[in-house]
Amino acid sequence: xxxxxxxxxxxxxxxxxxxxxxxxxxxxxxxxxxxxxxxxxxxxxxxxxxxxxxxxxxxxxxxxxxxxxxxxxxxxxxxxxxxxxxxxxxxxxxxxxxxxxxxxxxxxxxxxxxxxxxxxxxxxxxxxxxxxxxxxxxxxxxxxxxxxxxxxxx
Numbered sequence: 001x002x003x004x005x006x007x008x009x010x011x012x013x014x015x016x017x018x019x020x021x022x023x024x025x026x027x028x029x030x031x032x033x034x035x036x037x038x039x040x041x042x043x044x045x046x047x048x049x050x051x052x053x054x055x056x057x058x059x060x061x062x063x064x065x066x067x068x069x070x071x072x073x074x075x076x077x078x079x080x081x082x083x084x085x086x087x088x089x090x091x092x093x094x095x096x097x098x099x100x101x102x103x104x105x106x107x108x109x110x111x112x113x114x115x116x117x118x119x120x121x122x123x124x125x126x127x128x129x130x131x132x133x134x135x136x137x138x139x140x141x142x143x144x145x146x147x148x149x150x151x152x153x154x
Contacts, residue, residue: 050083
């Protein structure tokens with residue numbers, strides 16, 4: 001007959017205590033890691049609203065992306081906003097920020113490219129498909145016409 005092996009009461013208690021300790025220590029660490037990994041969501045606003053906030057002194061810091069002409073702004077309230085400036089409008093915005101002593105960070109070209117959304121060329125694919133269909137139809141009509149003429153000659 002085989003002997004039954006059972007974990008002792010103390011071993012079970014030690015394992016259970018270890019699991020509770022790990023769970024209680026792991027929860028704050030996981031929460032902090034999730035907080036750090038959460039991406040910042042920017043609320044879109046017009047350039048006029050952005051200039052109004054700048055005049056009121058609500059802007060704490062600005063990051064400029066020259067490639068997409070955007071101003072990622074952090075406000076005193078902790079809110080993050082995104083404003084787009086027009087072509088050749090950056091010198092005016094930078095001058096206003098410098099006058100207000102707001103720190104400005106300009107993204108490098110490599111960092112700016114990461115922020116650009118990929119463009120899907122759906123219209124090009126549609127136009128290409130239409131061209132292919134037209135070519136197939138023309139070839140089909142020419143072949144049909146050639147067969148018809150051969151049949152008429154015989």
